[in-house]
Amino acid sequence: MVSANTSIAADRSTGDTPNYNLEVILRPCSGDVAGCLVGGDGFGHVKFRQAGNDNVQRIDLGVWVRDLAPNTEYFLQRAVDTNLNGSCTSTSWLTLGLGTALPPQSITTDDKGTGREDLFRIVPNPAGSTFDIYFRIVQAGADQKPDPNKVVLISDCYQYSVK
Numbered sequence: 001m002v003s004a005n006t007s008i009a010a011d012r013s014t015g016d017t018p019n020y021n022l023e024v025i026l027r028p029c030s031g032d033v034a035g036c037l038v039g040g041d042g043f044g045h046v047k048f049r050q051a052g053n054d055n056v057q058r059i060d061l062g063v064w065v066r067d068l069a070p071n072t073e074y075f076l077q078r079a080v081d082t083n084l085n086g087s088c089t090s091t092s093w094l095t096l097g098l099g100t101a102l103p104p105q106s107i108t109t110d111d112k113g114t115g116r117e118d119l120f121r122i123v124p125n126p127a128g129s130t131f132d133i134y135f136r137i138v139q140a141g142a143d144q145k146p147d148p149n150k151v152v153l154i155s156d157c158y159q160y161s162v163k
Contacts, residue, residue: 018161022048024135026065026153034091035149037139041067042113044137044153046076050163057127057162061096061119065137068113068152073106073140076119081132088134088157095146096121106140123162130161 026044029036047062063076075097079090096119097104109115125131135155141147 018130019159020050020161020163022046022158022160024048024155024158026135026137026155029136029151029154033136033151033154035138035147035151036154037150037152040152042137042153043067046135046155048160057123057125059121059123061121063107063117063119064115065107065109065153066112066114068109068115068137069139070109070111070113072109072113073144074109074115074137074152075104075106075140075146076117076135077138077146078133078135084130084132084159086132086157086159088132093136093148103145106144107137125162127162130159132157132159134158 024046028040028042042065044065049060051058065074068074075095077093077095079088079093081088081090095104099120099122105117105119107115107117134157136151137153138146138148139150139152
C-alpha cells in the first residue's frame with residue numbers, strides 16, 4: 001500500500017482541476033514494498049499528459065530515470081484503484097508501453113544508468129472517470145520481461161481523471 005504524503009485532493013501538480021495531467025516522482029522503494037530491491041539512489045519522473053483534443057483518450061508518458069544500473073532494461077508499470085481514498089492498494093500492475101503493442105516497450109539505461117522513453121496508453125474508460133494511481137519501475141528478468149521481484153522505484157499515490 002502506498003499513501004501520499006499530502007492530501008490527494010490537494011495535489012495540483014500541473015494546475016489542472018480535476019487532475020488531468022500529473023508530474024509523477026519515483027523514488028527508491030523500501031522493504032515494505034513487495035519485490036523491492038532495497039538500496040540504491042535511483043530517481044525517476046513520469047510526465048503524464050492527456051491531450052483530450054479528439055475522441056481518443058490517449059495518455060502520453062514521458063519517462064526519465066537516473067542512477068539505476070547501467071545498460072539495463074526496465075519497465076514502467078501502473079496500478080489503479082477506484083476507491084478514491086488517497087491510498088493506493090491495488091496490486092494489479094499493468095506494464096506500459098506503446099499503446100497496446102506487445103511486447104511492452106522497455107526503458108534501457110545508458111552506461112551512466114540514465115534512461116528515457118516516450119510511452120503512451122489509450123484508456124478505455126469514459127471521460128470523467130477518476131482513479132487513484134501509482135507507478136513503479138521494475139527491472140527486466142533473464143527473459144527480458146518485467147520481473148515483479150525486481151522493483152527499483154515507486155511513486156506516491158496520485159489521483160487523476162480521464163479527460
